[in-house]
Amino acid sequence: MPAATQIVRLNVNGDLREIGVPMHFTLLEALRYELGLTGSKQGCDKGDCGACTVILDGRPTLSCITPVCEAEGHSVVTVEGLADVDGPHPLQDAFDLHGAAQCGFCTPGILCSAAVLLEKTTSPSRTEIKEALAGNLCRCTGYSKIYDAVMSAAQRLQVEAHLDRSHR
Structure with missing residues (x-):
């Protein structure tokens, strides 16, 4: 039986995005597998290594242990969002x-x-x-x-x- 999905609205790197994801997805899984933002890495899946760190409302956040629904309506910045049109951060x-x-x-x-x-x-x-x-x-x-x-x-x-x- 397919996993139940939910619609989540995220502000990622300044862009409002709406995605349908399985209810068990983490923020990292949504970023990587639904939005194609693969800069944040999937390492330990336990919050131990920090490779998945993104910026959630101005705070470093371990996206591998953050349910994607907790990021709904919040600002998410990934490594891809650090650079701007003028070049790298x-x-x-x-x-x-x-x-x-x-x-x-x-x-x-x-x-x-x-x-x-x-x-x-x-x-x-x-x-x-x-x-x-x-x-x-x-x-x-x-x-x-x-x-x-x-x-x-x-x-x-x-x-x-x-x-x-x-x-x-």
Whole structure:
């Protein structure tokens, strides 16, 4: 017997989307299998690794353990939504510049967690970065380059904000 489905309305990366999904679907499953947004990775399915992290109403959220119905009517930003029409997010550029991604599996979740941090504080300390990324497991890098990349992106965002203010 087919699984019961439900219609869910999501605001994903600024676009209102309406999808029919099985009632047991997680937010991650809806994003990946219904909307084709495969940046968020399916790792542990238990909320342990952070590869599935997205931004839900401005908070890093483990989409593999979040029922899709709980995201209805809320703002969801995936790694695909971090970039804009002008190009990659400064975090994405910094990860490339600093070689902060190796296999890349954990990178989307780390980028989402770091983006939330940089929305909250413009000049995070290394300790604040470590705390913000504590829920994201990376088996390849040893984190040092990741922390450097986040600090670099924070500095770039500070410069861009200063330039924006001076051109008003």
